[in-house]
Amino acid sequence: MRAYVASRLVQTALVVFLSLTAVFGMVRLSGDPVLLFMPMDIQAKDVNEFRERLGFNDPIAIQYGRFVAGALRGDFGESLRYRRDALALVLERVPATLLLGGTALLLTLAIAVPLGVVSAVHRDSLLDHLGTLATVLGQATPGFWLGLMMIYLFSVQLGWLPTGGRGSLAHLVMPSIVLAAFFAARIARLTRSAVLDVLGEDYVLTARAKGLGEARVIGKHTLRNSAIPIVTLAGLEAGQLLGGAVITETIFAWPGLGRLTVQALLNRDFPVVLAAVFLISVLYTLINLAVDLLYGWLDPRVRLR
Amino acid sequence: MRGLRSALAVSLLLGLLAAAPAGAQDRVKSKEVVIGLGAEPRTMLAVTIVDWTTNTQLEHIYDRLLDRDPKTLRPKPMLATGWRIVNDTTWEFTLRQGVKFHNGEPFDAQSVKATMDYLKNPASKSHYAAYWRLVKEVQIVDPYTVRLVTEKPWPSLIDRASLTDFLVLPAKALRELGPEKLNQHPIGTGPFRFVEWRRDERLVLERNPDYWAGPADVARVTFRFIPEFSARMAALLSGEIDIMKDVPPHVVEAVERSGRAKIRAAVSSRINYLALVNLKPGPMQDPRVRRAINHAVNVDELIAQVLKGRATKICGPLSPANVDYAPVECYTHDPQRAAALLREAGHDPAKLQLTLDTPSGRYPLDKDVSLAIAAQLQRLGIKVNVVVNEWGTHLDKIKNRNTGDMFFLGWGPAVFGQGVIEPLFQANQTYSSYGNNPLINEKIAKAITIVDPKGRAAAYAELQRLAHEEAAWVPLWQQHDLYGVASHVEWSPRADEKVWMYDAKVVAR
Numbered sequence: 094m095r096a097y098v099a100s101r102l103v104q105t106a107l108v109v110f111l112s113l114t115a116v117f118g119m120v121r122l123s124g125d126p127v128l129l130f131m132p133m134d135i136q137a138k139d140v141n142e143f144r145e146r147l148g149f150n151d152p153i154a155i156q157y158g159r160f161v162a163g164a165l166r167g168d169f170g171e172s173l174r175y176r177r178d179a180l181a182l183v184l185e186r187v188p189a190t191l192l193l194g195g196t197a198l199l200l201t202l203a204i205a206v207p208l209g210v211v212s213a214v215h216r217d218s219l220l221d222h223l224g225t226l227a228t229v230l231g232q233a234t235p236g237f238w239l240g241l242m243m244i245y246l247f248s249v250q251l252g253w254l255p256t257g258g259r260g261s262l263a264h265l266v267m268p269s270i271v272l273a274a275f276f277a278a279r280i281a282r283l284t285r286s287a288v289l290d291v292l293g294e295d296y297v298l299t300a301r302a303k304g305l306g307e308a309r310v311i312g313k314h315t316l317r318n319s320a321i322p323i324v325t326l327a328g329l330e331a332g333q334l335l336g337g338a339v340i341t342e343t344i345f346a347w348p349g350l351g352r353l354t355v356q357a358l359l360n361r362d363f364p365v366v367l368a369a370v371f372l373i374s375v376l377y378t379l380i381n382l383a384v385d386l387l388y389g390w391l392d393p394r395v396r397l398r
Numbered sequence: 399m400r401g402l403r404s405a406l407a408v409s410l411l412l413g414l415l416a417a418a419p420a421g422a423q424d425r426v427k428s429k430e431v432v433i434g435l436g437a438e439p440r441t442m443l444a445v446t447i448v449d450w451t452t453n454t455q456l457e458h459i460y461d462r463l464l465d466r467d468p469k470t471l472r473p474k475p476m477l478a479t480g481w482r483i484v485n486d487t488t489w490e491f492t493l494r495q496g497v498k499f500h501n502g503e504p505f506d507a508q509s510v511k512a513t514m515d516y517l518k519n520p521a522s523k524s525h526y527a528a529y530w531r532l533v534k535e536v537q538i539v540d541p542y543t544v545r546l547v548t549e550k551p552w553p554s555l556i557d558r559a560s561l562t563d564f565l566v567l568p569a570k571a572l573r574e575l576g577p578e579k580l581n582q583h584p585i586g587t588g589p590f591r592f593v594e595w596r597r598d599e600r601l602v603l604e605r606n607p608d609y610w611a612g613p614a615d616v617a618r619v620t621f622r623f624i625p626e627f628s629a630r631m632a633a634l635l636s637g638e639i640d641i642m643k644d645v646p647p648h649v650v651e652a653v654e655r656s657g658r659a660k661i662r663a664a665v666s667s668r669i670n671y672l673a674l675v676n677l678k679p680g681p682m683q684d685p686r687v688r689r690a691i692n693h694a695v696n697v698d699e700l701i702a703q704v705l706k707g708r709a710t711k712i713c714g715p716l717s718p719a720n721v722d723y724a725p726v727e728c729y730t731h732d733p734q735r736a737a738a739l740l741r742e743a744g745h746d747p748a749k750l751q752l753t754l755d756t757p758s759g760r761y762p763l764d765k766d767v768s769l770a771i772a773a774q775l776q777r778l779g780i781k782v783n784v785v786v787n788e789w790g791t792h793l794d795k796i797k798n799r800n801t802g803d804m805f806f807l808g809w810g811p812a813v814f815g816q817g818v819i820e821p822l823f824q825a826n827q828t829y830s831s832y833g834n835n836p837l838i839n840e841k842i843a844k845a846i847t848i849v850d851p852k853g854r855a856a857a858y859a860e861l862q863r864l865a866h867e868e869a870a871w872v873p874l875w876q877q878h879d880l881y882g883v884a885s886h887v888e889w890s891p892r893a894d895e896k897v898w899m900y901d902a903k904v905v906a907r
Contacts, residue, residue: 125797256633
């Protein structure tokens with residue numbers, strides 16, 4: 094087990110290094126970084142002076158070497174746009190991101206798993222059909238539309254909730270619901286089919302035959318056995334929530350990591366892009382590792398080597 | 399997306415109650431104004447980064463040497479009470495006495511010198527070094543008199559000084575605390591003092607009771623950063639913010655009807671134009687073709703149909719808001735003349751194919767305008783391929799001269815001639831679309847060094863006439879800046895795009 098975790102951590106380092114290298118190459122292909130943060134009405138030679146000073150005129154191999162040397166020391170350079178340490182800028186966003194992502198994930202599981210289980214147990218009942226309707230709606234509704242509609246209803250019309258920003262519990266309500274709506278729909282559908290699969294197994298029949306109550310049959314024998322695909326998807330979604338809540342963050346003016354990253358990409362703020370990719374890929378691979386460790390706990394037949 | 403947004407914006411208003419919400423009522427009592435902007439500032443340090451959003455916020459904390467009259471846009475006193483030309487390469491400024499920075503440090507000639515030294519120091523990596531490149535040194539004559547000595551005659555120095563290009567830093571604090579500390583807690587002489595900057599959320603300022611021109615009416619100014627336009631609009635209509643910049647023309651009526659906010663418009667000095675690119679091979683090399691396009695594009699129709707009247711037509715490269723403006727006659731809308739000119743240049747309009755590059759969402763309805771221009775040229779049979787670019791790509795294409803035959807661009811604040819003519823009409827400039835004209839090059843080189851006001855006016859008038867004859871652009875219009883302003887705030891926007899809260903008043907309604 095310890096050896097397994099150690100080797101996975103080495104893999105993590107490799108994955109992070111390779112993604113950084115790939116992104117380094119891609120952002121350099123996206124165009125001239127200097128034009129976007131310099132004023133438009135200055136002379137071409139002044140622009141070039143900046144390019145020279147920031148090292149963008151050097152051969153790409155030298156720039157890459159400099160980047161790797163810096164990154165190994167945790168130094169991703171200074172944001173071109175904000176003139177601050179790029180990694181610090183990214184780390185500043187982590188609390189807001191974790192707060193929103195964590196809340197959304199908890200909300201997702203709290204809605205999706207019961208919904209999926211009820212739908213499966215009462216298959217083809219009215220409840221199941223309503224559940225299916227809800228999940229289809231949840232998946233088909235674009236986040237930006239749902240977000241704007243909620244702002245319209247709860248902020249403008251009713252005045253119950255703030256339109257956006259961060260600060261209180263009230264600020265967290267709408268963005269986490271918008272995020273959870275989409276992710277919960279996916280997990281609910283998966284839960285339903287996973288539970289249905291297991292419900293057909295012989296050991297469930299056995300459990301029922303030996304007179305176990307429905308709660309134990311579902312809670313212990315069924316749910317635990319159908320948990321692996323659910324945990325897998327929840328792990329993927331947790332990763333997406335970290336870096337991919339861009340639209341929700343934008344609509345609700347939430348100061349998260351996703352928006353910072355996308356803005357940095359659009360502004361060709363390379364140091365920030367790379368620092369964000371670094372952080373997101375580290376978190377993503379760690380979540381994957383946690384998911385894999387969970388497999389072993391959920392299903393003792395899974396041996397981690 | 400836009401259709402959906404306008405549908406939303408209209409529906410937003412259908413069920414609105416006209417009563418001011420609780421938050422807004424509290425702000426009336428505490429005299430607080432909340433402004434919704436699309437982005438946060440990039441720094442709190444003066445004279446470092448050139449960026450509209452940054453500067454419109456910093457100007458509340460720091461003062462400039464000179465201000466501009468909001469109506470005429472001519473320079474007027476601010477931290478400097480007077481200025482004069484000593485000789486061709488020396489400007490002298492008389493400084494206001496008794497002004498104190500927020501930390502108590504007095505403002506004097508040392509502050510001006512320290513600010514110039516900071517921005518010109520390569521280690522500061524200030525964008526403003528490029529703007530002030532011609533300044534050789536700052537001479538302190540006495541504590542309230544400074545002289546700026548330039549390498550060569552530079553009449554536009556006064557124009558730079560009265561833009562946002564010289565926000566004055568405190569000399570002693572800069573020396574003792576250093577730029578990094580000042581970035582965390584900015585110290586200026588301005589009408590508002592720094593309270594708090596929560597990254598990507600809000601910037602809070604409070605009134606400076608000792609402001610040299612008297613304290614502001616507004617006690618507290620909060621800038622909130624709301625990137626999404628619909629969310630910004632919802633924040634205005636739900637009373638969370640009091641001022642919103644860039645209301646799109648198609649929702650103006652909806653805001654007016656809401657009863658909670660009204661529209662305030664200013665004719666901006668920022669111009670929009672269609673560049674007819676002669677820096678690459680193609681039909682635009684021929685001035686007759688460029689003139690033909692000028693006759694074929696119906697600017698009045700674009701303003702009425704696309705921008706709902708929210709733009710002011712211009713005919714030459716400078717707008718009347720520019721101090722060096724001279725009137726030139728418009729190209730008349732005359733499709734027959736356009737077709738004749740094209741044939742004269744050897745092009746059959748029905749066979750002519752052109753490409754037009756446009757950004758999307760950078761300027762008011764830029765993409766829609768470009769598509770409408772394509773449709774107008776199509777009436778002559780010209781086939782126009784409109785290429786919509788992401789902003790960074792658009793700039794790259796202009797820089798690398800691989801746009802199509804035409805591109806859409808905005809330029810501003812454009813308040814003095816040099817700032818427009820020099821970067822946009824010479825082949826060696828980054829965003830130019832026109833050049834390699836020795837006559838124009840020579841006239842530009844001369845115009846920017848003429849100190850005598852009459853001679854300067856004549857030189858710029860001639861350049862405007864030449865640019866018009868050469869038909870380097872289809873000049874389009876001055877943008878109208880549209881703001882949504884809550885009913886309890888009295889404030890008028892300015893042509894130089896400053897959201898200047900010193901002029902605002904909070905009134906109970």
